[in-house]
Amino acid sequence: MRWMVYAVEAFNALFRRGRVEAELEEEVRFHLEMEIEKNLRAGMTPEEARRVALLRFGGVEQVKEEVREESGVRWLEDMLMDLRYAARQLRRNPAFTAVAVLTLALGIGANTAVFSVLHSVILSPLGYHEPGRLVRIYQSHRTYGTDVWVSGPAFLDYREQLEGVESVTAMYNYREMGFTLTGAGSARRVTMLPVSSDFFDVYRVHPVIGRPFVRDEERGSARIAVLSHRLWQAISGDAGVLGQRLELDGDPYEVIGVMPAGFVDVVGGDVDLWVPLELQDENARENRGNHYLSVVARLRPDVTLGQARSRLASLATSQAELYPNQHEDWSAEMVPLRDDLVGASRTMLFVLLGASGLVLLIACVNVASLFLSRNVARERELAVRAAIGAGRFRLTRQLVTESIVIALIGGAAGLALAHWGVGVLLPLSSDAVPRAREVSFDATLFVFALGVTLFTVVIFGLAPALQFVSPELDRSLREDSRTGTGGARSRRVRDVLVTSQVALAILLLIGAGLLMRSLLSLQAVDLGISPRDAMTFQVHLGGPRYADPAARIAFHREYQDRLRAYSGVRAVGAVSKLPVSDQYNSWTFTYLSASGEVMRHGGGADFRVIEGDFFEALNIELLAGRRFGPSDHADAPQVAIVNQSLARRYYEGRDPLGQRIADPSVWTIVGVVADVAHDGRGSVTGKVYLPHAQFGDDRNWALTQIVATTIPRRDLLEIARQELRAIDPQLVIHNPRSMREVTGSAIAQERFVFLLLAIFAAVALSLAAVGIYGVMAYNVGRRTREFGIRLALGASPLAVRRSVLRQGSAIVGIGILGGLVGAFLLSRLLRSMLFGVGATDPLTFVLVPLALASVALLAGYLPARRATKVDPLRVLRQE
């Protein structure tokens, strides 16, 4: 009941103001009239009666004001009034409003966009039950490297012997995962991931209908599948799917379960169906040299990561004792799954967030400076308002309200900008940012944007407003508008603001400069291939037609011959994994001499299966021996070609030709080729090239075709499709990419960071230039009279200009110095992202300040020129 009364009162006070006021007026008038009548009855004259009545009542307006105060919603009323007033002010200065809103929107937008990525990628937990207990397990080799995938027998050891983990699963995503699905409507391309039966326990996700696999079904011949929710919906979406037969590349599979909607397999990616991993065959049980499994484990709740790690380490030690040949120099490591997924991009994202924070600061400084100069223009207005009784608190509140309105509009625009920006940037970042698919806009972001907005109010709104807590108001009333200087205080504040702006811009520019230098050195890295004219694409040979390796070998031979026949095609080859697209098929070999004596056990190398003119197509130089030829057919002695690094490491001081490599089948080395990089930084490991003709029966290799040609991309692909149809109309071309795109995506992350930082730095530089221009123009305007007098007294324009620029260069100079010191301290944070350039690269640290100084000079020159255009006569006559 009481709250209703309150609400009605509040409603009346706010929205029926006119009526409430009229009633108050009438009530007071009635009171006074009654009092006057009483006084008249007491014998006073009318004038006296009126005077005494008013005296006894107290100040009429004061009483009314006190009554209004009692309405209980005074603060709300004031706020609405402030808001109305602020809106009017902002509408009256559309240019000012637009600039302020736009500047803030840039800052807030940049921050929200970067944060949205950071939030989804790093801060939000993986979408599984107790995701903190999930770890990734790798094997690692003393010299060969860390983060090596796990061999079948090693995984089985973990599953049977590793203490402290609840369950551990292996995924075979180290293979061609694309299959053609038939038997359920039209044929479609699907992704299939073989997993061990523990997969469902590790992720704690079980099929919503049907059942998971069991251990007995961990064999390739099981031919059963669990579907993703998405694939289930696409096929039928009803429970009748259980028991249905699907064909994958012609092999029949029975559907036994469907995963819940929204389940994402973070290691496998967009998987459409899961099938049992083959763990019964010799490769899985015996071959400790084949590292092909991704292993994820769930720790027991009572076991810490440290304890689990030490148990894994001791298990690795006992493996090394039991199997010295395969496990010598090998150990194992355990990484929290999220860290593993996010990896190096953590640094990148935090650097970007820091950079966008700097942009925001600069934006705030600019808006603060805008507000300051506007407040100076309004100083007289404010002084008048203070003089007729507006409280200082009330005035400050009014100014802050204006800031809040600007900030909120800027924040809303920034949120929109961020939404748009993320939409534009994410497609560019797919190779650079993990979990990019999961980036989404949600309430957290809204809260973040709001927080950032309020932060900006504090930064840009409060400082200018507080200035008016103690202005020399009487002075501003006395000053006439032309001579008013706006106070030395406000000028100093503005100088400091611009100085800090310059310093912040320097920080960003140095960061961008270092990354640009790094990107340039990355682009100059010799990758060992010349990708100028090569086009790549894949053809998958699935189904019973290509079950026989001879059919696959014959296909590649015929297809490449057909392409080679076109004029303009220089060479055609194929490889199991393109250069510069990571390590793959890392194997441990045994190195033998020509006579069969073991020279080295368990040395790691990547192997590549090649077909046709692979080396010619990418201009990989033959250093010794010969390339593969038609004589290296399936029945001929097995041969291999090694790269220079491998020859140097394992056959130091000997001629590698004629030596042998065993895995355990034995190949004889017939050639040595130059090194090619496996990543964008030019990293090189040992490589063993094997002919597809002799190694094609190992598995159905998904070879990537490489065509070195001068034929334009579109025409070439048309030719490639046409020739493919001529051989087998059912085959299609996948994933066509130029070699340039392949090498480009290897440095995608570096390019992405540079792109963003360059955008931020450009924004920072322009904002700083605007800031410098603003403060210089303001200073010149303030000194117009002085310049007029000096010019009239015979000062040369040059001297006047110099005096203006001197003042500006002090501001900019201090800013540059401060920025350089800051950059020197902060640039080490970038170190892990830099390549071929130091974090305190002298060139960058010299060029960036020079560039900024020239921009500053330009921004300062225009006002300086205007100073000399002052007409002394006019200025003096204005007095």
Next chain:
Amino acid sequence: MTIVRSELLQGTLDMLVLKILSLEPLHGWGVSERIQQMSGEVFQVNQGSLYPALRRLKRRGWITSEWRVTENNRRARYYALTAAGRKRLAEERQAWARSSAAIEQILQAAH
């Protein structure tokens, strides 16, 4: 002889207004007149300060108001006590009795 006029004790105005309105509904001027008469002209309310008090009491739901016509045929806002106001008045009287008794006791002891 001059009447010694006292300032109203802080916080007692609300109680007095409630008391007066408990007798009959009145307009603001009437309330101020009544306070003065009933106190034997000891209290002189600064009449203006009555109106914020009336607004405050109304907001708290202790009194209501409506526009009526006086016996002299003029429009005036009359205030009346609500049930909540009656309860409040009883509470304030009790509290007043307690504190004035306590004060009296202290003053007695001082002799």
